[in-house]
Amino acid sequence: MSIESRFTLGVVIPVPAPHRETLRTWRREYGGEATEPIAPHITLISGSYLNTWEKAATQVRRVAAASKPFEIRLGPAQSFRPKSDVVFLPLERGADECWALHQQLLGDALRHESDFAYHPHLTIAQNVPAAQLDAAQADLKDVQITFEVESIELFDTRSGQWNFSERISLQS
Template structure:
């Protein structure tokens, strides 16, 4: 079975934290992070043959999960394995893992060079000085919000496109 299309399923960060995180991502992660809203990835991968089958699976899983709290903690890094500075989930990671596992199978596959690890990326693939600055500046970070929706993206046409926002527990 050949997987032909790419999709993403993410938890969006609500206001007011979205703009704060967007500013940090632009400062430390560069201009490439600008068009990408802050989020926690649940699945980044592919689907086989039918977009509607994949989207239906995402909707079905979302309906079974109640909203939950997320607390982002002080900046950490994946270095030396990967040049990334991120905010870890101090609460909400177990729920993200459960969502990740529930989304996989049938029509969806998670494809990454790294094992799934719920987090919010601040900077990646930038010079070490920027990674160091991000980690130092955000070493005391604590942000909390309620995850009450997920978003579905596709790469039809070669770019990430927002497709749908799905409330949790509906």
């Protein structure tokens, strides 16, 4: 395989129970069925890797091993509109740690590829009619969800869809 070969991967922070189920319900209600197969998460990297899968996975493991658990607090719904039809929950606490993980994951074998600058958040609804986005933003205006981040998850798209590969504990 040449160095130019590229493959897609994702590194995310999973949301633990019971918050995962609450967020899944909101995502289904406001974001529709398209959100169903994707568990609520905060993306750290969504992009590609060069060379081998093992080199990319080793980099993710190395970053996780050097990182300590931290707390995330999600706040009231906001929107990226008009730039992007997305309603999301912002990080009121934990954004700096997400930024640090994002930066540490970049380089070497991993790339972050997006039309938008990295902004840690949890998506509730995207690319749905404006009425659904409006409802999500209005109904979730008082949200406060706090949880401890103890691991990150690695996904690949080697078979053309997102596939869970590995849960990696933060250990520092």
